[in-house]
Amino acid sequence: MVQDHLDPCFVADMMLGKLARWMRVLGYDVWYKNPVDDETLLAMAREWHRVLMTRDTRLVRRRGVGEYMLIRENDPMDQLMEVVRAYPPDPGHVLGRCVRCNTLLVSAGKEDLKERVPEHVCLTESKFGRCLKCGRVYWQGTHYRQMVRTLRERVGVEEMQERLL
Numbered sequence: 001m002v003q004d005h006l007d008p009c010f011v012a013d014m015m016l017g018k019l020a021r022w023m024r025v026l027g028y029d030v031w032y033k034n035p036v037d038d039e040t041l042l043a044m045a046r047e048w049h050r051v052l053m054t055r056d057t058r059l060v061r062r063r064g065v066g067e068y069m070l071i072r073e074n075d076p077m078d079q080l081m082e083v084v085r086a087y088p089p090d091p092g093h094v095l096g097r098c099v100r101c102n103t104l105l106v107s108a109g110k111e112d113l114k115e116r117v118p119e120h121v122c123l124t125e126s127k128f129g130r131c132l133k134c135g136r137v138y139w140q141g142t143h144y145r146q147m148v149r150t151l152r153e154r155v156g157v158e159e160m161q162e163r164l165l
């Protein structure tokens with residue numbers, strides 16, 4: 001199978017939990033588990049043609065490692081900038097993925113979400129995204145706006161199509 005470089009998928013090592021979450025915010029498909037052993041990481045990368053994201057120079061020297069990216073920065077936002085430079089995000093996917101479990105969100109109406117969303121949110125917000133796997137609901141609250149601001153100001157990601165929310 002040939003890796004589609006327009007839409008690569010990733011697997012992140014245990015040290016990159018924060019990066020993995022922020023990558024999901026930007027819409028990247030990132031497999032992450034903690035704890036996880038090296039064999040599983042390598043197998044996930046190899047069998048699913050995922051780019052291995054790691055800080056471990058020893059790991060990338062292992063036999064059979066495919067495409068990988070060695071993360072050099074310490075700060076998660078600097079790490080995110082490294083990723084964005086190497087693999088520019090697709091604006092159509094930004095903010096379209098569940099940060100907790102990596103599943104694509106579907107749009108949802110208020111009527112479906114009454115039990116999951118605080119009442120004041122239901123009154124003030126009209127657009128919601130929902131993860132069908134873990135049930136988490138997303139809306140354009142303060143936290144969401146803060147994330148958008150961080151992406152713009154800190155990471156320099158300007159283009160985002162707020163597809164689902």
Ligand SMILES: [Zn+2]
Nearest residue numbers: 098101131134
């Ligand atoms: Zn989820």
